[in-house]
Amino acid sequence: MRQGHDTGLTRRAALGALGTVGVAVSLGGVVTLGGAAPAAAQALGQNEPLEAALKRVFGGRPMKDGSGMIKLDIPLIAENGAVVPVGVEVNAPMTPQSYVKHIYIVADKNRIPIVTRVALTPASGQAYMGANIRLGETTDVRAIVEQSDGTLLALTREVKVTVGGCGG
């Protein structure tokens, strides 16, 4: 989140204000924030509504149900909303003819919903990425996979960020 420094804020304040961060730990992936995110980040407090973000990045392209191919590994209840580990594994070939080109993580209720995008190539060998993301409140989190032929697959999981404290 280098853009936080650009505004002269501390890293922590920026993270708090943004309510979103994509931190990269990935195999063969390059992590970026979705296209217009840096500009949005500089205008702290501005939201990009989910629908607008999806439209900006994916146009109106249809998304198939990815439950057969995508394995989304994310806690159902976040143990710490500030650091939520997420892993995405796609069971798909990684050959020059057909491969997983991008994996996106989208947190519906974050101020900037497109949290991260990992770019993959056939040389990645395996369609896998892992990251720690920040969630300010209970939200659906989507893994969206873009294949080399342009096909989009999506899988959604609710992640609760709870007040907690009443376990039996």
Place this chain on the structure above:
Amino acid sequence: MDVTRRDLLKLLGVAATAGLGPRALAEAADAPERLLDFEPLGNVTLLHLTDTHATLRPVYSREPDTLLGVGAERGKPPYLTGEAFLAAYGIPRGSPAAYALTYLDFPALAARYGRLGGYAHLATLVKRVRAERPGKTLLLDGGDALQGSATALWSRGEDMLRATNELGVEVFTAHWEFMHGLERVRELFGDRDGGGRFTGEFLAQNVSEVGWGERVFKAATVREVGGVRIGVIGQAFPYTPVAHPRRFVPDLTFGIRDDQIQALVRELRDDKKVDCVVLLSHNGIAVDLKLASRVTGLDVILGGHTHDGLPEPIEVGRTLVVSSGSHGKFLSRLDLEVSGGRVVGHRYRLLPVLSGAIAEDAAMAALVTEVRAPHEAKLGETLAVSESLLYRRGNFNGTFDEVILDALLKRADAQVAFSPGFRWGLTMVPGQAITLEDVYTHTALTYAGTWTREMTGREILTLMEDVADNLFHPDPYYRQGGDMVRVGGLAYTIEPAAAIGRRIRDVRVGGRTLQPARRYRATGWASLGEADGPPVWDVVADHLRSLKRVRMAPRPRVRVR
């Protein structure tokens, strides 16, 4: 112990389904201890107890009057109470089983049948089964043994670890044990590298270090029992870091991780060549039922956490899901015929530990006396006398919760009070002296400080919705267990089947509609964050001393739609 012949015959009519023949029934009617008779079956006997909550001595413990399920769960076990529960299992009203398993006629039946549980009585029962089935038994404890009493709190679990060892528990997993902190859990139970003072094996497949993801404890074990190989996997309470202050397990991650359970089942079956796989679980029954439908190859889940005492296992595919109640009231006995790498027959009973019908084990009784001796005088202080039935258990406020909330409101001069919906906490019958010990059985936490602060109406509503979602989320994997947060000073309507944000409505504070933007003076205890007020046991004890006599009918605060 005053069990009539008629009561016994009624009860044994039910027990007949558990394998007792007519002759045994007739004999049992003349000998109360034969309530516990069990026609042995097969080559393996699993003995399971869970959630004893440090009840070293026998207790009164009333089951809930309200236990709501949502969606397809409604009206089916385990979401049954009272007469519906009795009807579902064919249990006669007024019988010892009805006393142990439901809230019905509680004060009268408590007077008739006496207290349940106690480690000295449990020990006798365990020894009896072991003598009857030499080499064929395995005793497993699902956790929540080291929390729930003053002495467990003050000794940081020491007294209960000794009792657990004396009982001869062979496999253990955990939840509330972690309130003593990870280092104390390691000291008592060891970790994956061994160590610890527990004489059995501590298993938790779902506890790992953040970052590298390495398991802290052993995940599974193989035990030779009755000539066959039993694989046991341990499952600690999945939401320990969320449900309790993070500082107790700062660098650990938990979770359900059923994919890991599946991998362990395969490893046990394919590599370790076990004949039977058992999950010792602290998930809670709803989570266990879902897990059983997703993981293949589990023969038995021995479950706890949600405190449901079920007279029969629930079968999910080929998995038997057992739920063994709480507070030492029951010992589960599951006999298995294991042959050719699978379970080909089973017989089960949830054995009620009627303390009046089972003699104390001398060694355990001596241990209990020893650990309590230095504290007896303090614990025995009578604070007040109860003129009503006082209890906590149930989806919404119990009468002893109301006493706690009154105490909090009074001390903080607050408009609204919150108290967690724990499922532990005992029952006091009318006419019973309320001692300091009784206050601790409802409050004995390592984070029992009280707090007072201003909250907006919106914050109050958000808190209530959050807890309601933990209880009534349609997907059991999102539930943390426990019950609805107890509230003082306010009343509300709840629709459990609604979505989050829409369950709670018509909230009234002091009779007036809650205003989202208005600030209210609020108080509570057991905060996950900072709390600088006095510990709640002091607040409640002071309140009781001033009351002297407690008359507390259930208050009509919650409307369920």
